[in-house]
Amino acid sequence: MELNFPKYQFRIEEQGQKKRIFDSVRKKFIPLTPEEWVRQHCLRYLHYEMGASYGLMQVEKEQVFNGLKLRFDVALYGRYGKALCIVECKRPEIPLTKETVIQTARYYSGLDAPYIWITNGINHIWFERIDGKLHLLKEEPKLPTSNL
Numbered sequence: 001m002e003l004n005f006p007k008y009q010f011r012i013e014e015q016g017q018k019k020r021i022f023d024s025v026r027k028k029f030i031p032l033t034p035e036e037w038v039r040q041h042c043l044r045y046l047h048y049e050m051g052a053s054y055g056l057m058q059v060e061k062e063q064v065f066n067g068l069k070l071r072f073d074v075a076l077y078g079r080y081g082k083a084l085c086i087v088e089c090k091r092p093e094i095p096l097t098k099e100t101v102i103q104t105a106r107y108y109s110g111l112d113a114p115y116i117w118i119t120n121g122i123n124h125i126w127f128e129r130i131d132g133k134l135h136l137l138k139e140e141p142k143l144p145t146s147n148l
Contacts, residue, residue, distance in 0.1 A: 001037065001092055003121035008044040025057045034091040038121035039073055042087050050143055052076050063111070070107065076143075083113035084143060090120040101125055105134050115141055 011022035013029060020029040021040055024047070030036055039059065046052040056078070062071045074087035088104045090096065096118060104118050105127060116127040116134065126137040 001034065001121075003038065003041050003092065004124070005041040005045055005121065006049065008041065008048070010040060023059060024054050025059045034093070035073075035089055038089040038092065038119060039087075041121060042074055042089055042117070042119060046074070046076055046085075046087075052143070070111065072108070072111075075113070078144070083111060085115040085117060086111055086113045087117045087119070090118070092121045094120050096120055096123045096125055115143065 011029075012032065013020050013022075015029075019032040021032045021036060022028070023030045023040065023043070025043055043054070043057060043059070046057065047054055056076060058075045058077070060071060060073060061075055062069055064070070072086050073089040075083050076085040076087070078084045086108050088108070090100070094100070101118060105116065108116050112129075114129050116129075118125045118127075124140070126140055127134040128137055128141060129135075
């Protein structure tokens, strides 16, 4: 499926009737689902367009916050181990409705990352945390490259 990202090269293999894509962060092949297709584009975008090292990213990481288990799709960390950006990936056919955005923002409200990116690969929504509150951004932020 065509996504709203630059064109990237991916290593894709077939195993039986299923396709798998190589994940440069996890360093292994992963089943190629629609959500994984979006996630892999996000990883490439963070790396190639925003200058983030794969070594500063985590994928599908579970974290406990105030007794709640949170599992995020992608986390980008700064050089000193502090979360800089959390990415929530949806399948392309999942519209980013107001309810979806509110649910995701609430889900990640306890994390201290200054940026949250919600995407279905077609539409992209960015938030910035200012004084503990999430603010919708009109455009993609410039991540502080000194932290990357």
